[in-house]
Amino acid sequence: MPDDAGGSVPEIEAIRAFAETSPAAVAVLAGPSHRVLYLNPAFGAICVEDPESLLCRPAAEAIPELAVGGFLATLDRVRTSGQPYRATARSLPVGRPGRVFDAEVSAIRGRDGTLCGVLVQLRDVTEAEARLHRAEAAAAVLDAVFEHAPVGLAVAAEPESRSIRVSRHGLGMAGREPAELLAGLVSHRPAGWGIFHRDGETPARPEELPLVRALHQGEAVSRQHWVLRGEDGTARRVQCTAAPVRDGAGRIAGGLLAWGEPWDPGERPLPPIDARYRALVETGALAVWTTTADGSLISIGGWASLTGQSPAEVIGWGWLDAIHPEDRPLVHDRWSRAVASGRVYEAEYRLRGPRGECRWTAARAAPLRDGDGAIREWLGVNMDIDDRKQAERALRESEARFRILAEAMPHLVWQTDAAGEPDYVNGRWSEVTGHDLAGLRGGGWLAVLHPEDRSALAAAWAKVLAVGGDLDADARILTRDGRYRWHRVKAAPVRSPAGAIRHWVGTCTDVDQSHSAEAQLREALAARELLAREADHRIKNSLQLVAALLRLQAGRVTEPAAREALEAATARVQAVAEAHRALQLSPDFRSIRLSDMLRELATGAAAQHPAADIRIDAEDGLTLDAERAIPLALILSELVTNALRHAYPGGAAGPVYVAARLEAGAILAEVRDAGSGVPAGATVSLGETVVRSLAKQIGAVIVSEQSPGGGTRVTLRLALESDTPG
Structure with missing residues (x-):
C-alpha cells in the first residue's frame, strides 16, 4: 500500500529481534490507516488472535476495539508529530474486559528519515494495579484503626530502624515520650519518665520490653503488667501485649504492641475489651470474639445484643444455634475448614435476633500465633450487613x-x-x-x-x-x-x-418505515420543487413572449397615447417576468433575494430605455416572500418608468437609483432621481392606480418627497414578515 507509507516503511527485523521474546505486547503500524506490519506473540495473546491473520490489515479492521476507545487518534498524533505518548494504568478496549495497561507509543522513521509508522508497546499491569488497590485499602483500614481504636497501639515497621507509629488513643493515654519508651524506641530515660516492672520498683531494661522481645526474639508477649512512673511520683499502670509480624517467608518484618488502660489497685484482671470499646461494639451491632486453637468459643462481646443468647449458651459450639438453619451447615463447614487449615475464616449468614427476627451478618476471623508459629487462639468479628443484603x-x-x-x-x-x-x-x-x-x-x-x-x-x-x-x-x-x-x-x-x-x-x-416515509417525502418535495421551478420558468418565458409582442405592437402604433399605453403594459408584463426570473435564482423557491430582483428589473428597464442609467443597491441576504415580492417588483417598475420619463426633461440623461435595505425591523425600498423631479400629476392615472392598489395588497406604506438637492424620492416601507394569512 504505497499510499499508506509514502514509499517508506519501518525496519521490522530490528524490532522483531527484541520483541519476539518480550513480555510486553508489541505492534508496528504503518501509514495513515495504521496498517499492521508486525505483532509479537504477546500482542496476539491479548487479542486472542493469530498475529499472522491480522497482518497487512488496517488497525481499525484488524483490531476494531482501538477505534471504539479513541486510541487511533492517539496513534495519529504520534505518527504525524513524532512526539511519543506514554500512559500508565490506562484502560484500553483490547483483550479481556477490565484490564489496564501501561502504554507507550513511539514514532518510527523509514530509511529516508520520514515518519512512516508507530511502535506500540503495551504492558499488562492489571494484577499490579489490583495489588496496589488492595494495599491502599489495607493502608486505609490501618489508618482508621490507628485513628479510632480505643486502645494504645504501636507498630514497628522495620526491626532495625525501629520506625514506630503510635495510635491517637495511645498518644492521648500515655503521651509521646512514655509511648516511645514503652515501645523501646529510646534506650535512654526521657526527661521525667521511667518504666518499671509490675512491682513499680524494679527498673525495666530495654531488652525486657515486650515489643523489643517480639522484634528481636520473635516472642509473643501476652498481657504483661508494667508501670510508667513520672518524677513527680505519678504512676500509670498498663497491660501490654506484643507480637512479631512476619513476611511471607516467615522472617520478622516488624512488630505490634498494644496496651490498655490502668487497672484498679486490687490488680483484678482487665477484661479483654475495655468498656469504651465494648460500647462501640454494641452500638455498632458488632460482635468481637475469641476461640481456642481448636475453634471452641472462649469469650464474645456484643453477641447477646445480636442474638439474645446468654454466655452459657454460646460457649463451645453453642453459638451455632443462633444461626439460621439453612445457613448453619455452610458456617459449620467453613469454620471447621478454617480451624483445620489455619487460614482466615470468612462467611456471611443470617443470625436469629432476640425477638426471633433474622438479620444478615458477615463474620471474619484470623488466627493468633505464638513465637513458633503455632495457633494460640482465634480472634473474630461479626458485622451487621442486613441493610446491604x-x-x-x-x-x-x-x-x-x-x-x-x-x-x-x-x-x-x-x-x-x-x-x-x-x-x-x-x-x-x-x-x-x-x-x-x-x-x-x-x-x-x-x-x-x-x-x-x-x-x-x-x-x-x-x-x-x-x-x-x-x-x-x-x-x-x-x-x-x-x-x-x-x-x-x-x-x-x-x-x-x-x-x-x-x-x-x-x-x-x-424506525425503518418512518425513515422510508421521510425519504419518500423528501423525494416528493424535491420533485414538487423541480416541477414548480419548471412551471415558473415557463411562466417567465410566456410573459417575456407577451412583452415582446406588446413591444412589437407598440412600435407599429402611431397614435402617442396608444403607444404610451402599450409601452406601459409592456413594462408591467416585463416586470412580472423579471420577478419570476429572480424567483428562479432563489435557493428555497419560497423567497426572492431582493438584490437579484433589482438586478433583473434594471436589466428589463434598460431594454425598454437603452440610454437609461439605473443604479441598484441592496443588502446581501435580504429576502422577501414570493407572494409580496412580485407585486413589489411591479411597483418599483412603475416608479422607475415614471422617473425615466419625467425626471430628466428634454431628453437629458441622468441616474435613477433603486435600493432596498433593512431598517428598524422593516424592509425599505426606494426609487429616487437626481433630476428636476417628477412633476405633480405626471403619473398617468392607471400607473398611479396600479401602484396604490399593489401597495395596499402587500401592506406597504408609500411616502413621496422632494429631495433637498433636487429630484424625487419615493419610499415603500413593508414588514419583514407577511401578516397576510397564507
Missing part, C-alpha cells in the same frame, strides 16, 4: 423484573457494564439480528451496523461513556435476512446511590 436482594428483584420486561418488549434491549462492554441482550435481539451476546463483546457489535453508520455511532457511544450522558442516535442494523433496517438507538446510565455508573441500559427501536 436487603439492598442486594432488591437489586436482584429489580434486575429480574427488568429481564422479564425486556424479554416481553418488541424492541431490541441490551445492557452493558460501566465500561460499555455488553453483558445482556434480550431474545428479540438474537431473533432479529441472529447474533448472540458473545458475538457482541470486544467491539463485535460494530459488525451489526451498516458500514456507513459505524464510525458515527462508535464516536457517539465513546462520548457518552466518557461524560456519562444519554445516547440517542439513528443507525442501520443488519437483520438475520441480510437487510439493513433503520433503528433508533437510545441508552442511559444506571447509577448507584453515590452517583457512580453501575451499568448502561439501551434499546433499539425499528
Whole structure:
C-alpha cells in the first residue's frame, strides 16, 4: 500500500529481534490507516488472535476495539508529530474486559528519515494495579484503626530502624515520650519518665520490653503488667501485649504492641475489651470474639445484643444455634475448614435476633500465633450487613423484573457494564439480528451496523461513556435476512446511590418505515420543487413572449397615447417576468433575494430605455416572500418608468437609483432621481392606480418627497414578515 507509507516503511527485523521474546505486547503500524506490519506473540495473546491473520490489515479492521476507545487518534498524533505518548494504568478496549495497561507509543522513521509508522508497546499491569488497590485499602483500614481504636497501639515497621507509629488513643493515654519508651524506641530515660516492672520498683531494661522481645526474639508477649512512673511520683499502670509480624517467608518484618488502660489497685484482671470499646461494639451491632486453637468459643462481646443468647449458651459450639438453619451447615463447614487449615475464616449468614427476627451478618476471623508459629487462639468479628443484603436482594428483584420486561418488549434491549462492554441482550435481539451476546463483546457489535453508520455511532457511544450522558442516535442494523433496517438507538446510565455508573441500559427501536416515509417525502418535495421551478420558468418565458409582442405592437402604433399605453403594459408584463426570473435564482423557491430582483428589473428597464442609467443597491441576504415580492417588483417598475420619463426633461440623461435595505425591523425600498423631479400629476392615472392598489395588497406604506438637492424620492416601507394569512 504505497499510499499508506509514502514509499517508506519501518525496519521490522530490528524490532522483531527484541520483541519476539518480550513480555510486553508489541505492534508496528504503518501509514495513515495504521496498517499492521508486525505483532509479537504477546500482542496476539491479548487479542486472542493469530498475529499472522491480522497482518497487512488496517488497525481499525484488524483490531476494531482501538477505534471504539479513541486510541487511533492517539496513534495519529504520534505518527504525524513524532512526539511519543506514554500512559500508565490506562484502560484500553483490547483483550479481556477490565484490564489496564501501561502504554507507550513511539514514532518510527523509514530509511529516508520520514515518519512512516508507530511502535506500540503495551504492558499488562492489571494484577499490579489490583495489588496496589488492595494495599491502599489495607493502608486505609490501618489508618482508621490507628485513628479510632480505643486502645494504645504501636507498630514497628522495620526491626532495625525501629520506625514506630503510635495510635491517637495511645498518644492521648500515655503521651509521646512514655509511648516511645514503652515501645523501646529510646534506650535512654526521657526527661521525667521511667518504666518499671509490675512491682513499680524494679527498673525495666530495654531488652525486657515486650515489643523489643517480639522484634528481636520473635516472642509473643501476652498481657504483661508494667508501670510508667513520672518524677513527680505519678504512676500509670498498663497491660501490654506484643507480637512479631512476619513476611511471607516467615522472617520478622516488624512488630505490634498494644496496651490498655490502668487497672484498679486490687490488680483484678482487665477484661479483654475495655468498656469504651465494648460500647462501640454494641452500638455498632458488632460482635468481637475469641476461640481456642481448636475453634471452641472462649469469650464474645456484643453477641447477646445480636442474638439474645446468654454466655452459657454460646460457649463451645453453642453459638451455632443462633444461626439460621439453612445457613448453619455452610458456617459449620467453613469454620471447621478454617480451624483445620489455619487460614482466615470468612462467611456471611443470617443470625436469629432476640425477638426471633433474622438479620444478615458477615463474620471474619484470623488466627493468633505464638513465637513458633503455632495457633494460640482465634480472634473474630461479626458485622451487621442486613441493610446491604436487603439492598442486594432488591437489586436482584429489580434486575429480574427488568429481564422479564425486556424479554416481553418488541424492541431490541441490551445492557452493558460501566465500561460499555455488553453483558445482556434480550431474545428479540438474537431473533432479529441472529447474533448472540458473545458475538457482541470486544467491539463485535460494530459488525451489526451498516458500514456507513459505524464510525458515527462508535464516536457517539465513546462520548457518552466518557461524560456519562444519554445516547440517542439513528443507525442501520443488519437483520438475520441480510437487510439493513433503520433503528433508533437510545441508552442511559444506571447509577448507584453515590452517583457512580453501575451499568448502561439501551434499546433499539425499528424506525425503518418512518425513515422510508421521510425519504419518500423528501423525494416528493424535491420533485414538487423541480416541477414548480419548471412551471415558473415557463411562466417567465410566456410573459417575456407577451412583452415582446406588446413591444412589437407598440412600435407599429402611431397614435402617442396608444403607444404610451402599450409601452406601459409592456413594462408591467416585463416586470412580472423579471420577478419570476429572480424567483428562479432563489435557493428555497419560497423567497426572492431582493438584490437579484433589482438586478433583473434594471436589466428589463434598460431594454425598454437603452440610454437609461439605473443604479441598484441592496443588502446581501435580504429576502422577501414570493407572494409580496412580485407585486413589489411591479411597483418599483412603475416608479422607475415614471422617473425615466419625467425626471430628466428634454431628453437629458441622468441616474435613477433603486435600493432596498433593512431598517428598524422593516424592509425599505426606494426609487429616487437626481433630476428636476417628477412633476405633480405626471403619473398617468392607471400607473398611479396600479401602484396604490399593489401597495395596499402587500401592506406597504408609500411616502413621496422632494429631495433637498433636487429630484424625487419615493419610499415603500413593508414588514419583514407577511401578516397576510397564507
